Amino acid sequence: MLLAVFGAVLYHLAQKFQPVNVSPFLILTLAYCAAAVLSFCLHLLMPFESAPLRTFALPALGLGVAVVVIELGFLAVYRAGWNIGVAGVCATAGATLVLVPIGIVVLQEKISSVNAVGMGLCLLGLLLTAKH
Secondary structure: OHHHHHHHHHHHHHHHOOOOOOOHHHHHHHHHHHHHHHHHHHHHHOOOOOOOHHHHHHHHHHHHHHHHHHHHHHHHHHHOOOOHHHHHHHHHHHHHHHHHHHHHHOOOOOOOHHHHHHHHHHHHHHHHHHHO
């Protein structure tokens, strides 16, 4: 989780400081080239057992599409003047509120009453945060 938090902080700082006069697609191209090189080098340093391409190609492509949509969304949000703290919280809380019903209905996941209360507080927090 610490790695995810560190990555999210680095991500939002990098997004916030992107120049507004550069094409977001050019920014994403350079970012993905750096990510591809880093990922491949890490794979060489820490290889995992390999699975057939057909078992992970479609989910990996879906992840790639999702990443582009997320990146473009945050570039647009920061260029529109959102604060770095508010944008991240709103996106995460909003995504969580959409994912919870999907988890319950589609994946048959269970939530406890404590989780439900926490999600209610997240919704309240989202509403309060979005008011800025």
